[in-house]
Amino acid sequence: GQQLNQSPQSMFIQEGEDVSMNCTSSSIFNTWLWYKQDPGEGPVLLIALYKAGELTSNGRLTAQFGITRKDSFLNISASIPSDVGIYFCAGRPGFGNEKLTFGTGTRLTIIP
Amino acid sequence: SAVISQKPSRDICQRGTSLTIQCQVDSQVTMMFWYRQQPGQSLTLIATANQGSEATYESGFVIDKFPISRPNLTFSTLTVSNMSPEDSSIYLCSVSGGQQARELFFGEGSRLTVL
Numbered sequence: 001g002q003q004l005n006q007s008p009q010s011m012f013i014q015e016g017e018d019v020s021m022n023c024t025s026s027s028i029f030n031t032w033l034w035y036k037q038d039p040g041e042g043p044v045l046l047i048a049l050y051k052a053g054e055l056t057s058n059g060r061l062t063a064q065f066g067i068t069r070k071d072s073f074l075n076i077s078a079s080i081p082s083d084v085g086i087y088f089c090a091g092r093p094g095f096g097n098e099k100l101t102f103g104t105g106t107r108l109t110i111i112p
Numbered sequence: 113s114a115v116i117s118q119k120p121s122r123d124i125c126q127r128g129t130s131l132t133i134q135c136q137v138d139s140q141v142t143m144m145f146w147y148r149q150q151p152g153q154s155l156t157l158i159a160t161a162n163q164g165s166e167a168t169y170e171s172g173f174v175i176d177k178f179p180i181s182r183p184n185l186t187f188s189t190l191t192v193s194n195m196s197p198e199d200s201s202i203y204l205c206s207v208s209g210g211q212q213a214r215e216l217f218f219g220e221g222s223r224l225t226v227l
Contacts, residue, residue, distance in 0.1 A: 031214050044218070099157055102155045
């Protein structure tokens with residue numbers, strides 16, 4: 001079946017640093033979603049992408065829908081302590097609301 | 113986005129027992145989805161709950177183990193039956209929304225620990 005490979009698995013950064021993570025698929029996806037999950041909580045949708053090449057921002061977060069439609073990227077600028085958590089990408093091949101495939105997650109830790 | 117409430121938020125259960133998780137949405141939705149997140153893992157879809165019909169289960173999940181009810185357009189339950197320690201997970205309810213219903217929104221999750 002479809003797989004989403006997310007990297008890196010974990011990141012240890014200092015407050016104020018920029019963060020980049022990505023998600024790659026073995027097949028074409030037509031919707032990409034990025035989520036953040038805090039400990040003990042459900043995932044919260046950060047950014048949704050619908051078109052190849054699309055670049056969308058949400059505050060300090062920017063996500064891009066890769067031009068090949070097989071990858072997506074999430075950047076966080078000037079990280080702050082509340083950015084700590086696990087970030088998941090998710091995608092689906094179609095244009096409807098069929099099943100989402102989730103990435104393996106990137107755990108972000110900020111070193112004091 | 114819809115407000116999704118789950119109960120219980122967490123529970124500790126004994127092996128062999130069953131637990132029912134409730135999911136309440138503040139608006140009517142056609143489909144509700146149940147996910148499992150095992151410790152340190154990503155999210156796996158268990159089943160899609162449709163109002164007025166039987167739930168559709170993903171490969172590896174069966175109705176006897178995870179019976180689902182969907183009595184109306186704002187409510188669903190997931191039961192984890194005959195639990196074993198391997199069932200210790202976060203169980204998440206979700207609904208579609210946003211642009212062309214292509215986004216997925218989650219409840220806060222129900223963390224089950226089976227002893």
